[in-house]
Amino acid sequence: MVLKVLIGDNLASHFTMPVIHAATENDIRFVSLVPNSTHLLQPLDVVVFRSLKIQWKRILESWRSESRNRGAIPKKTSFKALLYRLQGQLKAENAIAGFSACGTFPPDRRQVLKRLPSCNKDSSTATANESEIFHGVVADMLQKHCSPEGTVKGRSKRGKKNHRRKTNIAK
Numbered sequence: 001m002v003l004k005v006l007i008g009d010n011l012a013s014h015f016t017m018p019v020i021h022a023a024t025e026n027d028i029r030f031v032s033l034v035p036n037s038t039h040l041l042q043p044l045d046v047v048v049f050r051s052l053k054i055q056w057k058r059i060l061e062s063w064r065s066e067s068r069n070r071g072a073i074p075k076k077t078s079f080k081a082l083l084y085r086l087q088g089q090l091k092a093e094n095a096i097a098g099f100s101a102c103g104t105f106p107p108d109r110r111q112v113l114k115r116l117p118s119c120n121k122d123s124s125t126a127t128a129n130e131s132e133i134f135h136g137v138v139a140d141m142l143q144k145h146c147s148p149e150g151t152v153k154g155r156s157k158r159g160k161k162n163h164r165r166k167t168n169i170a171k
């Protein structure tokens with residue numbers, strides 16, 4: 001049996017019912033990246049687009065010095081030719097290197113962990129005061145958003161005001 005995996009971000013629009021049914025029928029598993037990490041873990045973002053941007057800048061600088069044009073690039077003539085020049089410089093090796101650099105293929109946990117910022121790791125150097133503040137904020141959020149309705153002061157039931165307006169108007 002061949003394991004098929006689709007790696008992507010957590011964007012909800014990617015997980016529609018037809019997509020989920022098709023994946024189930026074709027024995028495809030989803031693996032989601034850590035939220036807000038696509039710029040670190042997606043192969044095209046990490047290797048291909050970076051070099052693409054650098055090459056595009058060089059092509060534009062060269063075109064501007066040759067044409068002495070400081071304005072916009074004419075879309076019908078120059079822009080198309082510049083894109084063809086950029087396309088000619090693209091290398092398949094860059095895409096392959098992106099998968100390796102991100103630890104996607106071949107799978108390499110160390111590559112993934114190396115790319116994640118160290119500031120996100122749990123640090124034992126945090127002071128007791130910082131920990132108390134953090135835990136207090138989290139506890140307040142949980143109480144506000146997860147407590148049974150009516151147990152938190154200042155919170156009213158939805159639709160109560162509209163109901164009053166309708167009854168006052170009817171009188």
